[in-house]
Amino acid sequence: MTEKTAVKRTRSVTTEAMAERRQSILHYASQVISRSGVEGCSFAELSELSGFSIGMIQHYFRHRERLISATVEYRTEETMREWQRIYANGENALERLHDLLTFAVEGDTPFAEAWGFWLEIYAAAHKNAEIRDSVAEVLSTWRTLFVRALEEAIEERLLNPTADVDELATLFTAVIDGLAIQSLNNIHQSTPKTMIETLHRFAAREFGIDADEFIRNKRSKLVGVRSKGTP
Known part of the structure; x- marks a missing residue:
């Protein structure tokens, strides 16, 4: 191995290690925000939870606003990667x-x-333009996921919704956020389990398909759907 090659590999490992350390800090930052809110996400609090020194955190993010923005981006990217894994396993739209x-x-x-x-981020967005812009991007991303799946389902002739795709995507993101607030605070005895069933039942009605079947079976009587005059 030449000296040049050895130096190149050493730098590569160092870069990877730095990227992993940055991701780890952001992971812990998201936990701090979830527990203590955006205002409670100080370098000192994050240092205590993560074990990284305040100096190390400052080295990566300089100031708290940059840390918060990077954490929102981190959580969005994590969500998208997870969804892509799930999406790839679906047999139809x-x-x-x-x-x-x-x-x-x-x-x-x-x-x-x-x-x-996310609820702490939403709350902070009301008074912080930078966070508000980040939230707008997140919601736009979620709408895009629904629009894509809805358009595919219509193209595959699996449903024929009464509302247009953009309106449905907006409704779904709004209902998800509202139900999450109720479930997180146990309002109306709502739980994550009941939230899932409510979402599926609501969606099935908007799709014009049998709600009970959609809840029990992902494919939800596809033959029956086609026979109802779906174009």
């Missing part, structure tokens, strides 16, 4: 819609931590 609604509640991150984070 209706099944993907079923899984997308379920994924809004049940992901790799526990419900309370995941939605605790």
Whole structure:
């Protein structure tokens, strides 16, 4: 091995290690925000939870605003990667819609931590233009996921919704956020389990398909759907 090659490999490992350390800091930052809110996400609090020194955290993010923005981006990218894995396993668009609604509640991150984070971010967005812009991008991303799956389902002739695709995508994101608030705070005795069933039942009615079948079976009587005059 030449000296030049050895130096190149050393730099590569160092770069990877730095990227992993940055991701780890952001992971812990998302936990701090979920528990203590955006205002409670100080370098000192993050240092205590993560074990990284305040100096190390400052080295990567300089100031708190940059840390918060990077954490929102981190959680969005994590969500998209997880959804792509789920999407790839779907056999048809209706099944993907079923899984997308379920994924809004049940992901790799526990419900309370995941939605605790997003609700704290939503709350902070009201008074912080930078966070507000980040939230707008997140919601746009979620709408895009639904629009894509809905368009595929219509193209595959699996459903024929009464509302247009853009309106449905907006409704789904709004209903998901509203139900998450109720479930996180146990309002109306709502839980993540009941949230999933409510989402599936609501979606099935909008799709014009049998709700009980959609809840039990991802494919939801596809033959029956086609026979109802779907173009």
